[in-house]
Amino acid sequence: MGHGHTSGVETVGDGRSASAGGYTLADVRFPGTPGEGTLSFLILNDHGQPHTRFQREQTKLMHVYVVRTDLADFDHVHPAMAPDGTWTAPLTLERAGTYRVVAEFVASGHHGRGHLVLGDEVTNLRPHLDSYAHLTGFRRGDLTTVHLHPEQSAAPGVTGEPMLAFHAEFDKPGTYRLFIQFQTGGVLHTAPATITVS
Template identity: 40%
Template sequence: MRRLLGVVPLVALAACTGGEATPQADPSAAPSHDHGSARVSLAVGDGTERYDVGYTLADVVLPGRVGEPGELSFRIDSFRKEAQTRFLAEQTKKMHVYVVRDDLAVFRHVHPEMDDDGTWRGTLTLPEPGDYRLVAEFVARDEGGNGDHVLLGDRVEVEGDWQPAPVPEATGEGGDWGVEADVLTQLRAGAQQQLTIRLTRPDGATPSLGQYLGTTAHLTGFHTGTGGAVHMHPLGAPGPDDRGEAPGLDLQFHAEMPEAGTYVLFLQVRVDDFLHTLPIPVEVAA
């Protein structure tokens, strides 16, 4: 039941576009991830379906109250209709969970732990009610010891009065009090590309970048129309920008956007020992 796809070697939105084009990435330079001797498939699914390639996201529960910690839980079932309990770590974690509201105005990224019976449990605080989707990203270890990289999702309503936020303008920029991000790549649907995001600090100093999940950054995007998720992996070490102006750092990612439209990229970086989550709305051309 495993599809071999080949191996690939918060909430306030910010605002103005990067627009500097960069060349398409060489597919042979796509990121590799250390899974030991296991071979891992290309990622399957975009988190909008509960089932794909033999795996099912089951029994999803989100906290029923907002503004206070609550439990999230779910299970991944295999094609044998029983809990999948063997996983490989991806960016240091065996399970990445993204909880996003339909309007993408709320985003949470958590790493639950698995019980002996295969149920994943974690703690989550949701700031507001609304229509949410839990997206589980994992690499399931199959019977041959190799990995199936899968994204599954399911919807959960958190009751209460709320109004969807408008679709953000695709400015290509995001930031907060400590770090600013500027997308320099014109992304195109269906193309493997090298995505460059420039980091700067509001005070003009060079950002002091630490590690998060064993690498320079974590980047996940969501289509504002379909809700489809895309995970983009970092490529190598960050380099200094080449503007000759205020010091900055350029982060490189392998990106392959499946369809055109507006996305919100959620960039997570550790700067000056603080984890920043930056929403960056971008437009992907056809």
């Protein structure tokens, strides 16, 4: 995925495969029709058992990105895990279509710790998940995932500047659809943008 999070933890996977680093995104259940529904899934270890030990990253145990394959719709949710390892989150789909579900997490346990990515001008910025903004991108075609945070660190009770700088390293050239999430006035906004990386 080409971005840094927890110090000393290597990122494994780019959201295009359900398995990486000894873990598998499995049993994904998705709303069958547009509207309000529920997303659920399991993270399995290399023995095929649900993995239940995770480390918080950006204040959450699990980040899940849902993107329509034509890149027209995007959502970023934080599911809750049941004791049996089933993750669930409410999810509202705007329209029918084919979607990619990308789970991003830091696992802990017998594999050690690894940051895994698995997949079947603004003013008065308030921190969102300990950052002034989150930027998630998907490469057109194969949906390779990139996830970035601004170079400016968020501080409690401090608003961000009108301009934010993101450091980006893209592993592959191509056209990327970016979704920038930021908070102003207590409201979370998502702004799409398209860039070409050569």
